[in-house]
Amino acid sequence: MSAPTNPNPPASPGNLIKMVAKREITTKLHDKTYLISIGVFIAIILVVVGFNVLANSGNDEYKVGVVGSQSKEFTAQVAEGAKQLGAKVTLSTVKDEDAAKPKLENGDLDAIVSGDTLITKDSLNATLGAVLKGAYAAEQQQKQIADSGIDQQKLAEAMKVVPMHEKTIDPNAKTNMERGIVAIVAVGIVYGMLMMIGQFVAQGVVEEKSSRVIELLMVVVKPWQLLTGKIIGLGILGLMQLVIVVGLGLGGAIAADLITVPGSAISTILQVLAWFVLGYTFFASMFALAASLVSRQEDLGSAMIPGTFIPMLSFFAAFKVLDDPSGTFATIVSMIPGVSPTTMPVRAAMSDVPVYQYAIAVVLQVIAIVLLVRLAGRVYAGAMLKTSGKLKIKDALAQSKETLAATNAR
Structure with missing residues (x-):
């Protein structure tokens, strides 16, 4: 006699992650705070674009x-x-x-x-x-x-004299500078998006812990699946919002004749968007790790302070790269994980980056993401059921062994 089949086989890890991501997207699309933030971003871009269109519509x-x-x-x-x-x-x-x-x-x-x-x-x-x-x-x-x-x-x-002629040894200097400006503006928007979406990730982690929703989710989803789905879901929303905002800005700049080579600007924007994905995954994991260690929204701000320094420093480093994209400083910082998502797009927009250096930057960033996601997942697993007070990373890592053993036994 054959064994009875389970009419409801357990969902695969991929489906569980997809389920969590879908839940995050649906929740945020019904969140007034998130919708207002989108409206504010779009309104700012429209105002800036409209001003430039009016300012450049014909001669004075x-x-x-x-x-x-x-x-x-x-x-x-x-x-x-x-x-x-x-x-x-x-x-x-x-x-x-x-x-x-x-x-x-x-x-x-x-x-x-x-x-x-x-x-x-x-x-x-x-x-x-x-x-x-x-x-x-x-x-x-x-x-x-x-x-x-x-x-x-x-x-x-x-008094008739032959006027002095302008000549540059780099025929692409003007185009490169234009691309650099496009890149730094886009990176500024990316920085704002990283901080905002990262804050949403952190708030979501604390909210689930404080409301004890996490205990219900743990019955179905493993900690790493929950964290991965949360990061992916909010990342998709962030990328969609970024595409809308940057698209409006780029379209307005082209309409106002602020950009002379649209094709070059578009390629720069696409590069910035690709680096946003790498940067977001890195910083979202960092913010999730920090948020896992606290149980109240009131403690979230102080817990996230150390994590906000890296994106802030990377943003300011991008301006330094803009000044000298071929210098030693630009070469080094554009390959440092956590800093490369804002500096490499600017450097690549204004100079010819050797393929091997670009590859090193991407590989190092991906390695850093893998390590950070694994660490954040373990801390998240160990701290998720700690619903009061603050927790240290080493204590969360120790607790994660028991939590993971319990979830793997299901």
Whole structure:
């Protein structure tokens, strides 16, 4: 007689991890705090993008009233100066200052030129000031030359010089700098996301311990499966949010002509996203480890302080790499686990990173992730049923042997 089959065979580890990840995603999508954070991120990006689109939508246009008649020399110099600065200045004749000031007050005029005086409503726009002051200076020079009796034609020929030409030994310097700026902005967003999602991971761990939900979950799921599912679930949400935010920012930058080589910027963004996955897994495990050692939300802040130093230092290191992407400092920090997720994308965007160095950075980061996840899993297993007070790592590791033995016996 054959043994009866189990109608409900135990789920595989993969399915259990998937179940936990799905639970984390569903819970967060119904969490007002998380939804508000998404809204805030998107709102900030939209405001920044909208401002830049408006600021770069066409040339700057200015209207200037000139008291009395306009000399041909002044008009010509204004037109030339405006062209060089990418602006448009329209001159109109006004009777006197008193007649023109109301137009200045209501915005019909941006400035009034009255003899040697330049009048504005408040502060003078830098571009407009450069055009008008340059035109006035050129006009006065021409008058003084004419009054002195100097042959203007000979003087003009003598002052003709061949302009200095710009040349760079690196033809890709401008593109690399643009990519570097894209990378550092994206890394800044990644840093914010790492801290926010990492905080969610830590809060979730403490919440499960304090509410004793962990005891119910332990009946079905092993500690490492629970931690892995939590990290994966929140990581998927974080990556989705990051793609939305960065996508909006990149699209707005392209629309505002802030980026001259969109393809290069997109490849940089994709690289940053890939490093986000490696960085998130590392820091989420670190935050989960720290959160496992406490049982109250009130103690979470102090427990996470040491863990926040590494992402903070890595973020500031990225700015140093931006200054000298080919230097010794950039080379070293871009291969250090925990720091490479923010520094390597910036370095790779601005310089040619040897393939072996890039490979070393990835391999070391993956090794660090594996070791940290194993450590966090053991600490998590040993501390998860400790629902009061604080716990030391060594005590949690000692307790983990009993917890793992009990769960493996199921």
